Amino acid sequence: MVQLRETQREGRTSEKKREILEAASRVFRRQGLHATGMRDIAAELDMAVGNLYYYFRDKEDLLAFIQQTTLSGLRRLAARIEGLDLPADARLWLLLAGHVALLNEETPGSLGHLEVEALGEERRGPIQEGRDAYERTFRRLIDEGVAAGVLQAPDPKVAALALLGAANWSVKWFRPDGGKSAREIGRDLADLLVRGLLAPRRAGNGFASPSLDLLTALLEPSIHPGEEP
Amino acid sequence: MVQLRETQREGRTSEKKREILEAASRVFRRQGLHATGMRDIAAELDMAVGNLYYYFRDKEDLLAFIQQTTLSGLRRLAARIEGLDLPADARLWLLLAGHVALLNEETPGSLGHLEVEALGEERRGPIQEGRDAYERTFRRLIDEGVAAGVLQAPDPKVAALALLGAANWSVKWFRPDGGKSAREIGRDLADLLVRGLLAPRRAGNGFASPSLDLLTALLEPSIHPGEEP
Numbered sequence: 001m002v003q004l005r006e007t008q009r010e011g012r013t014s015e016k017k018r019e020i021l022e023a024a025s026r027v028f029r030r031q032g033l034h035a036t037g038m039r040d041i042a043a044e045l046d047m048a049v050g051n052l053y054y055y056f057r058d059k060e061d062l063l064a065f066i067q068q069t070t071l072s073g074l075r076r077l078a079a080r081i082e083g084l085d086l087p088a089d090a091r092l093w094l095l096l097a098g099h100v101a102l103l104n105e106e107t108p109g110s111l112g113h114l115e116v117e118a119l120g121e122e123r124r125g126p127i128q129e130g131r132d133a134y135e136r137t138f139r140r141l142i143d144e145g146v147a148a149g150v151l152q153a154p155d156p157k158v159a160a161l162a163l164l165g166a167a168n169w170s171v172k173w174f175r176p177d178g179g180k181s182a183r184e185i186g187r188d189l190a191d192l193l194v195r196g197l198l199a200p201r202r203a204g205n206g207f208a209s210p211s212l213d214l215l216t217a218l219l220e221p222s223i224h225p226g227e228e229p
Numbered sequence: 230m231v232q233l234r235e236t237q238r239e240g241r242t243s244e245k246k247r248e249i250l251e252a253a254s255r256v257f258r259r260q261g262l263h264a265t266g267m268r269d270i271a272a273e274l275d276m277a278v279g280n281l282y283y284y285f286r287d288k289e290d291l292l293a294f295i296q297q298t299t300l301s302g303l304r305r306l307a308a309r310i311e312g313l314d315l316p317a318d319a320r321l322w323l324l325l326a327g328h329v330a331l332l333n334e335e336t337p338g339s340l341g342h343l344e345v346e347a348l349g350e351e352r353r354g355p356i357q358e359g360r361d362a363y364e365r366t367f368r369r370l371i372d373e374g375v376a377a378g379v380l381q382a383p384d385p386k387v388a389a390l391a392l393l394g395a396a397n398w399s400v401k402w403f404r405p406d407g408g409k410s411a412r413e414i415g416r417d418l419a420d421l422l423v424r425g426l427l428a429p430r431r432a433g434n435g436f437a438s439p440s441l442d443l444l445t446a447l448l449e450p451s452i453h454p455g456e457e458p
Contacts, residue, residue, distance in 0.1 A: 032346025034263065114343075117261025155409075158417040161402050162395040169394025180384075188387040195432070196425025203424070204433025 017055055017065065020045065024062060033115055038062075064123045067116065071130045073102050078137040080218050088145035089198070090210050092163075093190045095137065097215050099167045100186030104174040114168060138163055142197065152199045163193050183212055183219075246284055246294065249274065253291060262344055267291075292344065293352045299342045300359045302331050307366040309447050317374035318427070319439050321392075322419045324366065326444055328396045329415030333403040343397055367392055371426065381428045392422050412441055412448075 023044040027036050038059055042049040056062040081094045116127060138160040145151030153159040166189055174185060187209060195207050252273040256265050267288055271278040285291040310323045332342060345356060367389040374380030382388040395418055403414060416438060424436050 034344070034347040035349070115263070118263040120264070154420070155417050158409075158414060159421055161398070162418050162421055165398025165401070166391040166395040169390070169398055172394070173390050180387075185387060188384050189391050191383070192388055192391055192425040193421075194425075195427075196421040196423075198424075198432075200433065200435055203427075203435070204429065206429055206432070 013055070020052065020055055020062070021066060021069065024066070033063075033118065060119060060123065063115065064119055064127065067119070067127050068130075070103065071127065071134065074099060075130065075134050077102060077218060078134055082137060082140070086210070087150055088141050088148055089150050089194055089202075089207065092138070092141040092145060092151075092197075093194045093207075094210055094215060094218060095141065096163055096167055096190035096193055097183065097186035097212075098219055099164075100170050100174075100189055101183045101215065101219055103168070103171050103182075104176075104185070105182035114171060135160065135164060145197070146199075150199055150202055151197045153197055159197060166193060183215060186215070187212060242284070249281065249284055249291070250295060250298065253295070262292075262347065289347070289349060289352065293348055293356065296342060296345065296348070296356050297359075299332065300356060300363065303328060304359065304363050306331060306447060307363055311366060311369070315439070316379055317370050317377055318379050318423055318431075318436065321367070321370040321374060321380075321426075322423045322436075323439055323444060323447060324370065325392055325396055325419035325422055326412065326415035326441075327448055328393075329399050329403075329418055330412045330444065330448055332397070332400050332411075333405075333414070334411035343400060364389060364393060374426070375428075379428055379431055380426045382426055388426060395422060412444060415444070416441060 020041065024036075024041045027040050027044050031040070036059075038052055038056075039049050041062070042052040045052070056065065077098045078095060081091050081098065084091055084094070086094075116124060116131065119127065139156060142151060142153050142156045142159055146153055146156065167186075170182075170185060170189065174182060176182075180188075191207070191209055195203070198207055249270065253265070253270045256269050256273050260269070265288075267281055267285075268278050270291070271281040274281070285294065306327045307324060310320050310327065313320055313323070315323075345353060345360065348356065368385060371380060371382050371385045371388055375382055375385065396415075399411075399414060399418065403411060405411075409417075420436070420438055423438075424432070427436055
């Protein structure tokens with residue numbers, strides 16, 4: 001019985017944290033990360049600021065939570081995609097399109113994902129490790145595609161970082177009311193970027209993107225607020 | 230005579246501001262934009278913090294100066310490149326490679342370029358207009374390439390933003406001691422991204438990049454600290 005109450009309380013806390021994440025995201029998008037204080041986020045939630053401090057010690061604590069949540073979602077997605085029985089170019093496409101979809105659609109606080117420098121050193125360490133591990137998935141898929149002769153990348157490291165940059169930057173310009181869904185934007189971005197990596201013998205024939213339905217199946221459910229990266 | 234002294238003073242101020250820009254850039258790279266105060270920048274320069282305030286009213290003032298300087302360099306470069314008698318794909322390549330080179334090599338404070346949200350509304354307006362005008366150059370070159378049949382872009386707006394994102398993100402990972410120059414990184418990025426946009430009939434034959442010498446000629450001298458964007 002005590003056990004049950006404990007679990008219920010954790011469930012409520014987790015749900016509340018997700019609500020806070022969504023409110024913070026709206027405020028960050030509106031006025032930027034720098035200019036946003038805990039007071040603004042509390043106001044967005046119609047919550048006393050003291051109450052907000054019950055869930056997050058300070059803005060950095062909230063930012064760390066945002067980063068952790070986003071990163072664990074990305075890593076779960078990457079693990080699913082790496083294990084698929086598909087050519088490396090198709091898996092790279094899914095990872096890229098999924099990255100854009102997840103940052104802009106499923107993780108409301110993803111603007112914080114761009115700002116790992118905003119965390120203090122203590123918190124930055126484990127998150128940076130998680131990011132590095134995630135980024136290595138891009139490298140592995142590119143290397144695999146090159147080895148299989150379907151991709152070309154004179155500098156796979158630069159290629160991986162170019163892909164990640166284009167995908168991350170979408171957070172700065174994607175608008176939920178912009179006419180295209182985050183998955184469609186992900187598809188457009190991934191089409192362009194994977195085409196840029198195709199080996200010459202493949203490039204002339206073009207690249208047949210995997211379906212958005214497959215992407216959708218891979219994406220859900222991928223966000224669990226507060227999970228370790 | 231008074232006129233001459235005035236000019237000399239302005240010259241000294243401008244040089245000092247450039248020094249401050251470089252010092253701020255080093256501190257931003259080391260500890261992030263958020264965690265850096267005017268005090269840290271003054272310490273990096275071995276300067277009294279009161280003296281630093283003579284040149285910049287506050288951190289936002291410094292950040293606005295960084296953004297202005299970077300943006301005016303980018304816009305000058307874009308104007309030069311747009312006027313060249315070269316196919317649209319080659320001009321797009323030069324703009325991309327030049328963007329990466331300029332952000333990472335010629336403009337020391339370019340980390341600030343990513344952070345337009347960090348400026349207050351009053352300062353953000355004119356800089357945002359300048360950024361929009363610059364970004365339209367990408368759109369125009371892509372549209373021109375599509376019209377000429379050398380490029381394909383189902384959604385030219387997404388394509389332009391993908392290119393800009395990949396190029397901007399280089400500021401987060403480029404290291405001057407990383408083995409490749411900023412121009413070489415720019416070339417690698419532009420190769421990948423322009424290849425991704427080639428029309429099918431061109432894609433099989435690949436894309437012959439313009440030379441880095443041409444890029445170098447276009448880049449210099451392109452930075453004038455404090456110039457209006």
